[in-house]
Structure formats: structure tokens, C-alpha cells
Amino acid sequence: MIMFSIRANNFSLEQIAESGQCFRMKASAAKVYTIISGDRYVKAYQLYDQITFSCSYKEYEDYWKKYLDLDSDADYIAIDKLINKSNDEYIKKAYAFGSGIRILKQDTWEMIISYIISQNNNIPRIKKTIEKICRKYGRLISEKDDIYSFPTPDMIDENTLEDDELGLGYRAEYLKNIISYIKEHPEYITTLELASYEKAVENLKGHKGIGPKVSNCICLFALHHTGAFPIDTHIKKIIAANYPDGFDSGYYGDYQGIVQQYMFYYDLNNVQEEDEE
DNA sequence: CTCCAGGGCAGCG
DNA sequence: CGCTGCCATGGA
Numbered sequence: 001m002i003m004f005s006i007r008a009n010n011f012s013l014e015q016i017a018e019s020g021q022c023f024r025m026k027a028s029a030a031k032v033y034t035i036i037s038g039d040r041y042v043k044a045y046q047l048y049d050q051i052t053f054s055c056s057y058k059e060y061e062d063y064w065k066k067y068l069d070l071d072s073d074a075d076y077i078a079i080d081k082l083i084n085k086s087n088d089e090y091i092k093k094a095y096a097f098g099s100g101i102r103i104l105k106q107d108t109w110e111m112i113i114s115y116i117i118s119q120n121n122n123i124p125r126i127k128k129t130i131e132k133i134c135r136k137y138g139r140l141i142s143e144k145d146d147i148y149s150f151p152t153p154d155m156i157d158e159n160t161l162e163d164d165e166l167g168l169g170y171r172a173e174y175l176k177n178i179i180s181y182i183k184e185h186p187e188y189i190t191t192l193e194l195a196s197y198e199k200a201v202e203n204l205k206g207h208k209g210i211g212p213k214v215s216n217c218i219c220l221f222a223l224h225h226t227g228a229f230p231i232d233t234h235i236k237k238i239i240a241a242n243y244p245d246g247f248d249s250g251y252y253g254d255y256q257g258i259v260q261q262y263m264f265y266y267d268l269n270n271v272q273e274e275d276e277e
Numbered sequence: 278c279t280c281c282a283g284g285g286c287a288g289c290g
Numbered sequence: 291c292g293c294t295g296c297c298a299t300g301g302a
């Protein structure tokens with residue numbers, strides 16, 4: 001098998017997989033993570049700061065390096081300094097807990113669909129629904145590992161999205177609308193990727209089923225606008241419990257999206273303590 | 278049984 | 291503008 005290794009700080013496959021920003025990354029019993037994006041996949045294994053990938057150096061350089069945000073080490077050094085010099089004890093705890101998180105650069109089309117599904121939904125069910133969509137419309141890309149691609153727009157028949165097996169509920173109509181729109185405007189995704197953060201958010205919000213939260217998630221996890229700060233139920237809960245005078249995400253400027261992810265991950269995975277008051 | 282989940286929309290004022 | 295009730299689905 002072709003393999004390739006790198007070393008990295010501020011990087012944890014486990015934390016990224018459990019961070020809730022990606023829905024198709026999963027670990028096998030041997031702590032080997034399968035990372036899937038569009039019609040590609042790679043397996044990765046981490047021992048301390050060494051990460052080994054089941055792909056060639058070229059494939060890593062061409063795609064996975066950027067996908068995993070491993071070309072942005074300087075940003076994570078900068079945010080480490082920014083958090084350490086602040087006096088925000090909650091953020092310091094959240095950062096200490098999840099400092100191996102990176103903001104992935106995921107496929108734009110895949111994130112549009114995934115985050116529309118995510119609304120008023122929970123992570124395990126979001127993952128199941130996306131898996132069903134891939135099996136229903138996607139292509140078998142690994143028989144050995146039983147992996148299906150995320151379908152492209154033309155692989156999806158909008159008229160079957162309401163099938164009970166998918167369990168999309170009222171979200172089926174939202175998907176139908178955006179998929180039809182993208183089929184009629186093939187340049188849409190590229191236009192989004194070239195747009196500024198402000199224009200991308202506004203444009204995304206113009207579609208049914210995409211509001212402030214979903215649009216900011218797409219901006220953060222696909223378009224890599226790390227100044228985006230999606231506010232969901234967890235972030236609201238964190239702010240209510242820890243910031244009686246409100247939370248000024250602007251302090252972290254272009255890195256506030258990364259801070260948001262530390263907060264989210266800490267709230268999601270640090271289950272002991274908390275819940276007093 | 279109720280409550281909740283990476284919210285958004287329509288319909289108000 | 292901001293606020294409120296409703297929206298499908300499934301797991302706890």
C-alpha cells in the first residue's frame with residue numbers, strides 16, 4: 001500500500017472527527033480514521049505528532065493537505081498567542097481541551113447539502129441521513145471499505161428526496177430547491193468560492209432553508225472564511241452560561257471561526273463537570 | 278409522555 | 291427590524 005507521513009502540531013485526528021464540522025469522517029477500532037470528501041477518501045493514523053496517510057505525497061499535496069488545513073500552521077500559532085494573552089478563562093479552557101482541532105476546507109456543494117440537513121437536527125442523525133443519501137445517489141468508490149461518494153448534483157433525482165427512507169422531513173423541499181437551482185446554474189459553486197465572506201453569506205441566505213447559521217457554517221467549513229462565527233444552540237447555551245454581558249467574538253477577528261469551534265467542541269465533548277447553577 | 282437536536286420561515290407588531 | 295409558533299423526524 002502507498003503511504004506517506006508528516007508531522008504536525010495543533011492537530012488531532014480524533015478531535016477533528018468528533019468536532020461536528022464534518023459528518024463522514026469515522027474511526028475504525030484500530031484508531032484508523034477514514035476521511036471522505038466528495039468522491040475521494042483517504043485513511044489516516046496518528047501517533048503523537050506523526051500522521052500517516054494511505055496516499056501518495058502528490059495526492060496529499062494536491063488535496064488532503066489543504067482539506068485538513070495543514071497549510072495554515074501559522075494561523076494556529078497566531079491564535080495560540082491571541083488566546084494566551086487574553087483573560088478569557090472559558091476560551092482558555094476550551095482551547096486546552098480541543099487545541100488539535102483544525103478548520104477543514106471541505107467541498108462547498110457537499111457542505112451546502114449537509115448543513116441544510118443539519119438544521120434543527122442532531123449530529124448522529126445528520127450523519128445517518130448523509131450516509132443514506134450517499135448510498136442512494138452516490139457511487140461505490142471502495143468495495144473493500146464499503147464507501148460511497150457524495151453524489152454530485154446531477155446524480156440526485158430531486159423527486160425522490162421525499163422518500164420516507166431518507167427521513168428528511170421538511171428539509172426535503174429546501175434541498176429540492178437548491179439542487180434544482182445549482183443544476184440550472186452550474187457556475188454557482190465557483191462564484192461562491194470566489195466571493196468575499198460578506199457576499200457569500202448574503203447570497204447563501206437568499207436560498208430557502210439557508211439562514212444565518214447554515215450560511216455561516218458553509219462559509220467556515222467549506223469556503224474557509226475563518227472570520228465567520230456560526231451561532232447554534234450550543235454556542236447560545238455557552239454564551240448564556242458563561243458571558244452574562246454577552247460574548248464579543250470580534251476580539252478574535254479573522255480567527256473567531258476557529259475559536260467558535262473550540263467552544264463548540266468543548267461543550268459537545270466535555271460531559272463531566274458543567275451543569276451546576 | 279415530553280424534550281431536544283450545529284434553525285429557518287411565515288406571520289405578525 | 292425583532293419576536294413567536296410552527297415545522298418532520300427520531301432518539302433519550
